[in-house]
Amino acid sequence: MTPPPLSRQALRRQLRQARRALSPAQQRQAAQGLYRQLAQHPLFRRARHVALYLPNDGEIDPRWLAEAAQRRGKRVYLPVLSAWPRTKMVFQRVTPREVFRPNRFGIPEPVIRPARQRLVWALSVLLMPLVGFDEVGGRLGMGGGFYDRSLAYRNRRSTWLGPRLLGLAHECQKVPRLAQAAWDVPLDATVTDSGWYVSAAVPPE
8 A cells, every 4th residue: 555645744854854864974075066067067157146045954055156156256146034024035145255144044144235135037047945856846945935935926927037946955855746836936957966857948068
C-alpha cells in the first residue's frame, strides 16, 4: 500500500532537516559547485542587476556569486523586509562594505535605504532560496510567501521584462513533484551544485 503524500508542512520539515544535516565541508563544496554552475553561464554573465540572498538554515551559499558579480561591476541586491506592511519585501543594492543587522527572523539584512532599492521586475536575475523543488519549476519556500507576493504580477501577465527566476538548492532538496497553489510563481530553472533543472527557456551555456 502506497503511503499518502506528505503535507507541505511535513515535507518542509523533512527537507529543512536534510539540508541542515550537511556538514560544513559539504556546504563549502556545494557553494563551490554552485559557483561553477553559474559564474560563467551567459545568464549570469550578461545580467547587470543580480538579486540573491544570504544563506540561513542550511541553504546553499551564493556569496561567491555575489562577490564575483561585484568584481565584474554588476549591481547586487538583497531582500529587505518592510517594517510596514510586514508582508512586503523589497530588493536593495548592497556594497562590499555593507553594514548588516538581523531582521525579525534573525537573518542579516542591510539597513533600509529606499534610494538603493529597485523594483523586482527591473532586476535581471533573481537567485531565490528554497526548501524543496521539482524538475518542472515547482518551488517550496519557507511558508512566509514573501517571494510569491513580490512576484505575483507574473501570474497576471502573459509577458514580462524580468527577472529570470532561478532557485538555488542542494540536490537533497529535490522531490519528484510539488503540488502548486494558484499563487505559487514557477521558477525558470533550479540550479544545484551538480547541475541545472530547466523549466523554461534560458540561454545555453
